[in-house]
Amino acid sequence: MTMHVKESNAKNETTSMMTMIQAINNGMQTMLEQDERTIILGEDIGKNGGVFRATEGLQEKFGADRVIDTPLSEAGIIGTSIGLAVNGFKPVAEIQFLGFIYPAYEQIMTHASRIRTRTMGHFSVPMVIRAPYGAGIRAPEIHSDSTEILFTHMPGIKVVCPSDPYDAKGLLIAAMEDPDPVLVLEPMRNYRAQREEVPDGKYTVEIGKGKIVREGKDVTIIAWGAMVAVAEKAALQAEAKGIDCEIIDLRTLYPIDRDIISESVKKTTRAVIVHEAHSFGGLGNDIISIINDTSFLYLRAPIERVTGFDVPVPFFALENHYIPTPERVFEKIDKVIHF
Amino acid sequence: MELDYPMKQIINDEGFFVDSSYEKQIDEELVRMFYFNMLRIRTFDRKAINLQRQGRLGTYAPFEGQEASQVGSALALGANDWVFPTYRDHGATLTYGADMVRAFLYWNGRVEGCVPPEGKNIFPPAVPIATQLPHAAGAAWAEKRKGTKNAAIAYFGDGATSEGDFHEGLNFASVFKVPVVFFNQNNGYAISVPIEKQMNSATIAQKSVAYGIPGVRIDGNDCFAVYFETKKAFDFARSGNGPTLIEAVTWRTGAHTTADNPSNYRSEEQGRDIVDPLDRLEKFMKNYGYWNEEWITEAKEKTAKEIEAAVEEMERFPAADVNDLFDNVYAEMPTDLAEQKESYLAHLRGQ
Numbered sequence: 015m016t017m018h019v020k021e022s023n024a025k026n027e028t029t030s031m032m033t034m035i036q037a038i039n040n041g042m043q044t045m046l047e048q049d050e051r052t053i054i055l056g057e058d059i060g061k062n063g064g065v066f067r068a069t070e071g072l073q074e075k076f077g078a079d080r081v082i083d084t085p086l087s088e089a090g091i092i093g094t095s096i097g098l099a100v101n102g103f104k105p106v107a108e109i110q111f112l113g114f115i116y117p118a119y120e121q122i123m124t125h126a127s128r129i130r131t132r133t134m135g136h137f138s139v140p141m142v143i144r145a146p147y148g149a150g151i152r153a154p155e156i157h158s159d160s161t162e163i164l165f166t167h168m169p170g171i172k173v174v175c176p177s178d179p180y181d182a183k184g185l186l187i188a189a190m191e192d193p194d195p196v197l198v199l200e201p202m203r204n205y206r207a208q209r210e211e212v213p214d215g216k217y218t219v220e221i222g223k224g225k226i227v228r229e230g231k232d233v234t235i236i237a238w239g240a241m242v243a244v245a246e247k248a249a250l251q252a253e254a255k256g257i258d259c260e261i262i263d264l265r266t267l268y269p270i271d272r273d274i275i276s277e278s279v280k281k282t283t284r285a286v287i288v289h290e291a292h293s294f295g296g297l298g299n300d301i302i303s304i305i306n307d308t309s310f311l312y313l314r315a316p317i318e319r320v321t322g323f324d325v326p327v328p329f330f331a332l333e334n335h336y337i338p339t340p341e342r343v344f345e346k347i348d349k350v351i352h353f
Numbered sequence: 354m355e356l357d358y359p360m361k362q363i364i365n366d367e368g369f370f371v372d373s374s375y376e377k378q379i380d381e382e383l384v385r386m387f388y389f390n391m392l393r394i395r396t397f398d399r400k401a402i403n404l405q406r407q408g409r410l411g412t413y414a415p416f417e418g419q420e421a422s423q424v425g426s427a428l429a430l431g432a433n434d435w436v437f438p439t440y441r442d443h444g445a446t447l448t449y450g451a452d453m454v455r456a457f458l459y460w461n462g463r464v465e466g467c468v469p470p471e472g473k474n475i476f477p478p479a480v481p482i483a484t485q486l487p488h489a490a491g492a493a494w495a496e497k498r499k500g501t502k503n504a505a506i507a508y509f510g511d512g513a514t515s516e517g518d519f520h521e522g523l524n525f526a527s528v529f530k531v532p533v534v535f536f537n538q539n540n541g542y543a544i545s546v547p548i549e550k551q552m553n554s555a556t557i558a559q560k561s562v563a564y565g566i567p568g569v570r571i572d573g574n575d576c577f578a579v580y581f582e583t584k585k586a587f588d589f590a591r592s593g594n595g596p597t598l599i600e601a602v603t604w605r606t607g608a609h610t611t612a613d614n615p616s617n618y619r620s621e622e623q624g625r626d627i628v629d630p631l632d633r634l635e636k637f638m639k640n641y642g643y644w645n646e647e648w649i650t651e652a653k654e655k656t657a658k659e660i661e662a663a664v665e666e667m668e669r670f671p672a673a674d675v676n677d678l679f680d681n682v683y684a685e686m687p688t689d690l691a692e693q694k695e696s697y698l699a700h701l702r703g704q
Contacts, residue, residue, distance in 0.1 A: 053498075079498070085528055090487050090521030097491020100476075101435070102499065117517065124481055125488065132467045132477045135681045170682050193684035222687065269687030 029211040034204050037179035037212045038068050038144070041186040042106060044216050046076045049104060052190065055082040056091060056108030056144075065110055066146060066205055092118035092143065096126050099141040104190060112147035112199065113159040113327075126195045127170030142189045143197045147175075148240045148290055149337050150203040152330040159327050160239075160291040165197050166268040166300075172221055173267040175199040177242040179210050181265055184219030192221060199267075201240035224271035226278070230260035233284040233347055236275060236301055238264040241288045241338060248288075248343035257351055267297060275301060276308035283314040284350040288338050293321040315353030318346035358558040358570040360602060363577035366628040368636025375577060384634075384643045385652075386428065387576045391420040391631050393656040394444035397453065400660050401460060405611045409668070410460045414441045418574075418606035421630035422538045424448050425579025426506065426601070429587055435474040435492040435505035437485040441538075441605075442508045446475050453659065457667040464677060465670070483513035486522025486535065493526065493533035493590070504532035504590040506583075512543025514557055523598065527564040532590035534583060535598045538573060540605040545618035557600040566596050573601030574630040603630075675701065 032040060045052045054069055060083035063070030073081035084091050088109055095105035109115045115122075122143070130138045149158035165173045174189060174196060176182040182200065189196035227242060228249055237245040242263045249259035260278050264271065279285050285305060287298040298319040305317060320338040328336050363372045370376060398417050404410040416423060423444035430436065430449055438446050443456045450473050459466025459478070467477035474492070479485035489507035496503040513519050514537070526533050537557050541548055554560065561568025567589065571578045579601055586597035604627045608615050638644040679686065679694040686694070 085521075085524055087521045087524065089518055090490075090525045093484065093487020093518060093521060094491035094494060094525050097488040097493070097505075098495045098498075099491075100488070101474075101492040101495035103495050120481060120484060121487070121518075125484060129477070130683070131681045132464060133681075134464060134468050134677065135684075136468050137476070138684065172683075269689055272689065 028214045030214055031209045032179045032183075032212040033206045033209050034176070034179045034182045034200070035066055035068055035206060037183040038186055038200065039070060039072070040212065040214070041183040041190075042069065042072060043075070045187060045190050046072065046080060048216060049190075051102060051104040052106065053080045053082065053098065053103055054106045054108070055084050055095065057084060057086050057110050059083060059108050064108065066202065068108065068144070088114060088118040089121050092121040092126065095141050096121065096129070096139055099139045100129065100137050104140055106142040106144060106190060109143060109145040111153075111157045111159075112145040112161060113156045115145055119164070122165070122171065122195070123168055127168050130194065131170060138193055139195045140193050141195050142186070143195070144186070145197065145199055146202040146205070147199045148201045148203055149327055149330070149333040150240060152333070153202075155329050158330070158333065160289070160322065162199055162267050162291060163295055163297055166297060170194065172196045172269065173199065174221055174265060175201070175239040175267055176265060177201060177204060177239055177263050178208065179212050181219050181263075183212055184217050185221065185265065187216060188218040188221050191218065196221065199239060203240040204243070207243065219265065222266050222269045222271060224262050224264045224266065224274040226260060226274070227263045228259060228261040230258040230282065232258045232282055233260070233286060233350055234275075234278040234282045235259055235261045235286050235288060235343065235347070236264060237261065237288040238267060239290070241290055244338055244340055245288050245343060247340035248347060251340060251344045252347045255348070257347060259347060270300070270304070272304050272308060275304050279305050279309040280312045283312050285313070285317045286343065286346045286350060287317065287319045288343055289319075289321050290337055291322055292324050293319065294324050296321050315350040318350055320346050358556045358568065358600075360570050360572050361578050361582060362572045362575050363581065364575055364633065364637050366633060368633055368638075368640045375581060378581070379577060381643055384638060385648065387424060387580070388631075388634055388638065389652050389656070390424040390428065390448045391576065391634065392652055393659070394424065394447055395420055395631060396656045396660050397447060397456070398444065400664065401457065402607070402611060404457075404664065405460070410457065411462050412610050412612045413460045414610045415607040416441050416444045416605070418604045418627070418629065419538055419540060420444055421576035421634070422573040422579050422601040422603045425576040426508075426536050426583045429580050429583035430506060431503065431587070433474065433501070433503045434587075435476070435489065435496070435503070437476045437489040437492070437505060437507040438478050439485070439508055439510065440478040440480055441510070442478065445508060449473070449475065451475050453663040454666045454670070457663055458670060461667065463670070463673060483509055483516035483518040483522070485509070486513075486518055487525060489533050489535075490522050490526040490529075490531055490596075493531040494529055497531050502591045504534065504587055506534045506536050508536050508538065510543060511537065511539040511541065511548050511551055511557060512546065513537075514560060515551055523564045523566070523596065526596040527566050530593070530595035532593075533596045534586040534590060535596060536583065537598065537600045539600050539602050542605060542609070542619070544609045544613065558598060561598040564596075564598070566598060568598040568600070570600045570602065573603030574628065574633060576630060576634060
């Protein structure tokens with residue numbers, strides 16, 4: 015078998031209205047069409063189309079050979095994907111929920127992320143791991159973790175986290191074309207939260223670049239994934255009080271876009287970081303350290319954080335108390351403004 | 354259950370054929386190839402221990418006693434197969450074509466030791482236990498998808514069978530019928546824990562039943578049994594029949610590593626009745642007229658020379674380059690990391 019890689023279509027004239035889950039499905043379809051090395055594997059992703067329908071219709075279209083229902087075996091999925099990736103394929107492995115990824119942690123921490131280093135580039139692991147994460151959809155317990163920091167702390171892997179349909183497809187394709195392993199964290203709360211125009215063809219969103227989703231001059235709110243929408247709501251509350259918020263959607267958690275953070279903080283002189291993950295050891299602390307290194311002397315108030323608490327993500331009856339709310343974010347905006 | 358998996362032998366402890374059906378397949382060339390390779394890796398192994406004791410190598414994991422398992426299996430591989438070794442399998446990888454200088458470098462704390470020669474699909478040694486089994490299944494799966502006849506071998510020990518990744522690797526390989534050979538070296542001990550405390554099953558081979566794949570138990574100190582059974586498993590795999598689990602029963606003569614003291618957990622008597630694989634082959638060669646003192650002397654001189662040269666080259670190898678601390682983590686270095694590197698290099702320059 016010779017494997018062909020079609021030229022990518024740089025121009026994407028046509029677009030369609032898509033939800034995030036449709037955009038993700040479309041991204042995988044695009045790459046299955048364009049790159050024969052692409053294979054999709056995971057639990058219930060073939061015949062069933064995935065528990066969130068992310069892979070709906072793909073097995074029908076591309077065959078059970080390329081869209082593969084695997085045994086219920088996270089370490090097996092990631093471990094065999096490493097072997098496939100080292101030996102010429104581009105696996106996209108779905109982990110059904112981020113809260114179930116831990117059996118595969120060793121495979122990711124010790125192998126996927128380290129093989130390039132350990133072999134001085136002789137072997138590499140161009141694989142993608144997709145994992146829905148986060149609370150807010152009344153899922154059963156353990157289904158709602160936001161443990162991105164376990165992976166951003168891991169040298170050798172990249173971590174992206176889109177918040178909207180366009181970025182979801184563009185980052186997924188960028189991840190699939192990346193020569194190194196990339197974890198794509200998909201906020202399940204956003205899967206069907208909004209529709210927007212998404213190009214039908216192939217395009218990428220650069221890994222390592224955040225974006226300003228709202229421009230403002232008084233305070234910078236830094237968020238990603240499901241927390242971008244929370245930040246936007248808080249910004250509307252602030253606007254009603256005459257406070258002009260700028261919002262950064264980080265999009266990539268590692269390698270992080272330090273410039274977008276420092277430029278914005280230099281402009282607004284205040285920062286509030288919002289993340290759904292636990293507070294202690296959260297990525298917010300790294301963002302504080304980036305501000306410390308790049309723009310500390312511009313600050314007019316201590317940086318504030320709004321995060322999940324240092325408790326296990328609760329059963330869903332209490333999840334709305336765990337997840338940062340626009341009200342909690344607004345309190346901190348108000349605090350940095352009136353410091 | 355043990356009765357279903359009798360230990361296969363071709364030659365016995367005294368070096369006589371117990372299965373004469375192989376007589377025709379064993380000729381001088383093959384016998385010499387086995388003896389030479391086993392002698393070569395034993396000399397390497399003993400040299401590595403000595404170098405460690407002299408402070409010229411780091412902690413080392415010896416494989417003495419397991420030479421027949423490692424040489425017999427490695428010689429059964431094809432040129433384009435994939436090898437997934439553990440840290441105790443340098444005997445196998447050296448036999449398959451790994452570079453000896455790099456094997457020494459590995460044990461001297463050098464990442465260069467993980468880089469295989471071009472064209473040799475030898476993975477870096479698995480240091481955590483059993484994690485390489487799913488990798489082997491994946492690489493073999495890739496060969497199957499490409500439509501080649503290449504296969505993979507995963508080396509692992511008896512302790513590895515207690516790990517989840519043992520199950521996940523065998524399960525994936527059997528479900529997708531991929532061309533992989535799971536080659537277990539049952540040396541009786543996982544560091545200090547004897548096999549009877551490791552598992553309640555009488556054999557490792559019988560675990561194959563759970564995956565619906567063939568399982569064979571072989572005398573891992575009989576290089577011929579190892580070689581022909583591994584070849585059989587590879588033929589089976591290359592013909593599209595999927596994986597085989599091989600249990601090669603052997604013995605680790607020495608310590609787990611040079612930092613381990615086996616007298617803490619094994620008595621001196623243990624293992625005394627086990628006939629060393631090289632001694633057994635020597636008996637066989639004498640029994641059947643293959644022993645030739647002149648050739649043996651030449652072989653000893655040749656391996657000693659090769660090993661001395663490799664040690665010299667290892668010790669002359671350029672010092673570890675600080676750039677390598679940073680340069681191979683990603684294909685393209687992230688800005689943050691590039692800044693860390695620059696800042697550290699400036700620090701080293703005294704700036």
